[in-house]
Amino acid sequence: MSLQADDRREAPTDGLERTSVARPEHLESLESEAIYILREVGAQFERPTLLFSGGKDSAVVLHLAVKAFAPGPMPFTLLHIDTGHNYPEVLAFRDEAAAQARAKLIVRKVEDSITAGRVVLKHPGESRNAHQSVTLLDAIEEFRLDACIGGARRDEEKARAKERVFSFRDSFGGWEPRRQRPELWNLYQGRVDAGEHMRVFPLSDWTEADIWRYISRQGIALPPLYFAHDREVVERGELLVPVHPLIPLKDGESPVRRRVRFRTIGDITCTCPVASNAATPEEVLAETLAAELSERGATRLDDTVSEVAMERRKLSGYF
Amino acid sequence: MDDQSLPARHGQLLRLTTAGSVDDGKSTLIGRLLADCGALTRDQMETLTAARPNGEDHIDFARVTDGLSAEREQGITIDVAYRYFSTPQRAFILADVPGHEQYTRNMVTGASNAHAALFLVDVRHGMTRQTRRHATIAALLGIKKAVFAINKMDLVDYRRESFAEAKAALQAFCAKLPFSRVHYLPVSAKMGDNVVHGSQAMAWYDGASLLEILEGLSAGEEGLDLPFRLPIQLAAWPQDTAAPDFRGYMGRIASGRVAIGDRVRISPGARESRVASIGGPDGPLGAAVTGQSVTVTLTDQVDAGRGHMLAAADAPPREAREIRAIVCWLDDAPQDPRAPYLLRTGTVAVPVRIEAPDYLIDIDTLDRVGGDRPLAANDIGAVSIRLKDDIAFDAFGDNPATGAFIIIDSRTNATVAAGMIGHEILG
Known part of the structure; x- marks a missing residue:
């Protein structure tokens, strides 16, 4: 099913569609706004880097x-x-994409931070997501x-909705809402000491649907996990939790094989796939437009713990 | 100014700023708008219901705009929160500005990127001081389209007379402001009347709902008919590519249009050349328009770079080393006439001295009041600025994209003020 020409789905009862319709x-x-922002970074900074995880948003960036x-x-390292x-x-996708972009890829490991004593896990199975900071x-x-x-996109989450395009971080790396610079017109101000x-x-201004439209239109390669595949999962509340040595099964849980895709990919211990048959970007877009749950609500084990979880992580230097 | 005709404008993104305090029902209206458009997902809707302490099944739409815990703990409000929703007609970005504190700073920030402003008015209070201020600031920032949602109609039994009374007061004030189009409509955000759907309780109102009005506003055409302006972000001299002779000037077109062969001036300065090629994101273009990020090459070897502007040769920008401007002070530290400030406009940043203001603008009355004191946070005043070097610019009233600037304190790197070149902006 191709939705590129016209994203209309069957209309809900009020005659309105719930997510945006692609107009070129x-x-x-x-796209032009993002290119403008990236060129401002190229012009204003001496040692800029692009945080590249191999996920769909960073592949688009x-x-x-x-x-x-x-x-x-x-002019950016990865x-x-x-x-x-x-x-x-x-x-594997990360390495291939970096090579194709002829970019220098730097990898730093949370494991090394643990070895050096910079990160102390509460227990060996604790999610390392927040420790990335x-x-x-x-x-x-x-x-x-x-x-x-x-x-990151502003439509993802409440703390992100208030994020600047140029977001100042002090020497402790924290996001201080009080010290954010007013951001006026398109005059992005990048002076730092x-x-x-x-x-x-x-x-910042892209929605999840925009991302998939752009991936589809530009033919951007992604890791295969973003498309429907068979995987062992357990059903935990509304979440489908992948069966993996890093995620211990709870009592009474028994794995089932389901056709799934990942909507967002992060640390194995905190991202869950959703049931899906979507094998192409166009089919993923169709599902995105029809989705009942937000991207994070459907897939993140960490953000469901508390409404302010993301905000807390950002204050201490998270992405 | 009252215009109920709503031409279809398919697909253009509308950037909208909202103003009004919690008391006017702004949060409820935004929540209602998002929910009735289907922009809230089930888990988001659940957070609105789950939080009700008394177990009612009523959905508290106002919680959509709840603050962050840091804001509550620090007693601050982050100036703008952005929300995204769309309909089959178009996509919207809503810059939601808290109305109660630091209103000038917040409004200026939210309005600087908006095509239109939505004002919330409590029908029982009609025109208030806060509404006057919000409308004035929006007009000052060059917003031409305003929508006044006269809210809480359910509390006045949906009476036509109450709406008419509030509308008349607003109209009288707006006549003083340079809006090109103003809409007024009666709504009940709480009950949903005239937000997305129509209203049975107000059969006397035969105009469009709020969403229909927003869908019909034109946007994104503002700069198209103005002279070509391209502030250069970067000059590209790639060393190691297959195109060693390539000299490209990168930037996003601020206004107008450009085609191959067009004569351009490199401003500041008197040098001219012709456009040899235009590269767009997906390859070569014959022409390009406002908003597009491009890489332009010229037929002559010229020394141009970041801080220069490529501009239509037959309608070049102005150049000066001294300008007059309307400035809104944003920083908590007041203006210091001896401080080493930088003025940033387009892609250029120049050291400046800013004199004490000629006068301040009373945002309630639009009157000029005595200067003679430095600008403090939330002040708006008229100033003279001396620049270390010539800059290329247009008056804000002629071309907002090349007439807007920010002031940076080079000691703290803080953005301390926003400005608009020229004094006659509200005229």
Whole structure:
């Protein structure tokens, strides 16, 4: 099923569709805005990096960054903070995409932060998701990075809805709502002193549906986990939890084989797939437009713990 | 100014800023708008219901705009929260501005990127001081389209006379402001009347619902008919590519359109050249328009880079080392006439000295009041600015994209003020 020409689904009772309809001018405008932002980073910073996990949002940012500076080289290194709990397919994709972009890929591991005593796990099975911040801030210091480009979007979550495009971080790496700079017109202001840095979010105004439309239109490659495949899962409340050595089964849980895809891919211990038959970006887009649950609500084991979980992580330097 | 005709404008993104306090029902209206458009997913809807302490099955739409815990703990409000929703007609980005504190700073920030402003008015109070201020600031920032949602109609028994009374007061005030189009409509955000759906209780109102009005507003055409302006972000001299002779000027077109062969001026300065090629995100283009990110090459070797502007040769921008401007002070630290400030406009940042204001603008009355004191947070005033170097610019009233600037304190790197070149902006 192709939805590129016209994204209309069957109309709900009120005659309105619940998510946006692709019009070329909208997507092109988002693309030009993101390219403008990426070029501002190229112009304003000395040691910028692009945080690249191999996930769909960072794949879109990388694609845009390559386009923004073509035919010249992209002026960003790529940085991946590896929790050690990533799916091998994603890491393989990460390496391939970096090579294709002719970009230098730096990998820093949470495992090394644990060995060095910088991260102390409460128990061996604890999710390493929040601990990435420590490894990230250490890498920022190690390479004296002055800008980190990320793929976060404002439509993802409440704390993100208030995020700037250029988000100032002090020398502790924290996001201080009180110290955010007013952001007016398109005059992105990136001045930082030594030890401080800027997080930059070129996809701020994109929605999940925009991302899939763009992936579809531009033919952007993604890890296969984003498309329907058979996987052992257990049903835990509304979540489908992948069966994996890192995620212990609870009493009474028995694995079932389901056709699933990942809507978002992070640390193995905190992202869940959703039931799906979507094998192409167009089919994923159709499902996205019809989805009943938000991207994070459907898939994140960590954010469901508390409504303020994301905000807390951001305050301490999370992406 | 009252215009009920609503031409279809398919697909253009509308950037909308909202203003009004919690008391006016702004949060409830936004929640209702998102929910009735289907923009809230089931888990998001559940957070609105789950939080009710008394177990009623009533959905508290206002919780959609709840603050962050950091805001509650620090007693602050982050100036703008962005929300995204869409209908078959178009996509919307809503910059939700808290109305109660730091209103000027917040409004200026939210309005700087908006095509239109939505104002919430409590029908029982009609025109208030806060509404006057919000409308004035939106107009000052160059917003041409305003929508006044006259809310809480359910509390006045949906009486036509109450709506008419509030509307008349608003109309009288708006006549003083340079809006090109103003809509007024009666709503009940709580009950949903005229938000997305129509209203049975107000059969006397035969105009469009709020959503229909928003769907019909034109947007994104503002700069198309203005002269071509391209602030250069970067000049590309790739060393190691297959195209060694390539000299490309990268930027996003701020206004107008450009085609191959067009004569352009490199401003500031008097040099001119012609456009040899235009590269877009997906390859070569014959022409490009406002909003597109492009890479332009010229037929002559010229020394241009970040801080220069490519502009239509027959309608070049102005150049000066001294400008007059309307400035809104944003920083908690007041203006310091001796401080080393930088002015940033387009892609250029220049050291400046900012004199004490000639006068301040009373945002309630639009009157000029005495200057003679430095600008403090939330003040709006007229100032003279001396620049270290010439800059290329347009008056904000002629071209907002090349007439807007920010002021940076080079000691703290804080963005301390927002400004608009020219004094006659509200004229």
